[in-house]
Amino acid sequence: MHLFAALTATLALFAFWLHTFVGHRAVLLPVRQATISSFARATSEVCWHFVTYVLAMTAALSMAASIPTLSGPAAPWLLWAVIAIQLPFAVLFLAVSRVTFHSFTTLPQSPLLGGIALLAGLELVFPIQLPLKLGLALLLTLCLSILALFHVLWAFGVTWPAKSQPELGELVVGNPSTPESADGPVRPFPGRGLTLIVAAALVGAGLWMLLAAIPWGHHGLLNTGAWVVGGVFLLRGIAGYLETRLRPWTRKLAYHHWNRVLYSPLCLIMAGMAIGIAW
Structure with a gap:
């Protein structure tokens, strides 16, 4: 590549x-x-x-x-x-x-x-x-690092691309911020600890994919981990199109639109890249 x-x-x-x-x-x-x-x-x-x-x-x-x-x-x-x-x-x-x-x-x-x-x-x-797998791993790691950076910024109070913390919860997570947009209790944006855990998981997944793409010889554990990363993103990507069955209130939120045109397709693309590395 x-x-x-x-x-x-x-x-x-x-x-x-x-x-x-x-x-x-x-x-x-x-x-x-x-x-x-x-x-x-x-x-x-x-x-x-x-x-x-x-x-x-x-x-x-x-x-x-x-x-x-x-x-x-x-x-x-x-x-x-x-x-x-x-x-x-x-x-x-x-x-x-x-x-x-x-x-x-x-x-x-x-x-x-x-x-x-x-x-x-x-x-x-x-x-x-570069070797194809290493090139895919670099692109995937870059993407995951950018996503991790967003999560770190959100954890410390940055609300971009939304204007407020409640609006960020509606846009990114699908958590209703007002009674008018919720079929049940209002759900806040996830806390700092959970958001940082997600950021760390994204960074860890990116580093794992880089290690899996390097020809170490026998690296069955790294390859298995790459399959797991690909499977997780594949499930998230597919689930995004079925989410309204479990969370019907998200239909009313901006999250519903962006989940279908950005979040889920991006997860499917990253799943394909991870599976390509593990193959």
Whole structure:
């Protein structure tokens, strides 16, 4: 696996998800409901879907370039295609942000698309190649470390991406914070101790996957642990789509939406990576 190409694909997939699910709610739906001309609305729809296909194609090209057996000698050309696609869009959004909002940082598209182009360029300059399992383990560990960092911040009072602790409980855990949103008692956000335990478990799982991916020779225990990690994430990912049967009140919360479009799919992706390492 080519390291920077894999990171390019990861960032491209994140941008695709952000555009498709978050941007759809925050940008496209308000445009559809706005009192604008039919031409402006149709133009917005076309541009929206065009960007969707561009991001999907970028992710596919990057993933192909990250796997030597799949791309072969065509890998540099795939990466140049990624740069040629993403860099103009990054500059365009940067210019729009500056002209419209008088700031280079208002629109998040510029750093995302520019980051994709930058990582593709780094792969061309520094073509670091890793064994597939080790590459998967590094990506999985990075993901788990970011999740662990969020849990540590939440444990010490940070409420992002929510505005308050009760709202964070509704968004992340599915715990109702008001009687109006609960079919029963109001449930607070989990305490600091439990949140830190989850953070430690995520860090431990990431380190375990790294150790399991390193060719130590006979490492049956590490391999078994990797299967366990994959199984846990697989169960969590599947359970996320069945959760309303056991916790029907979550249907009323923002957690229900994000559980289906982010939490559960992410768990299934991490399960696939862990199982790929253990296989």
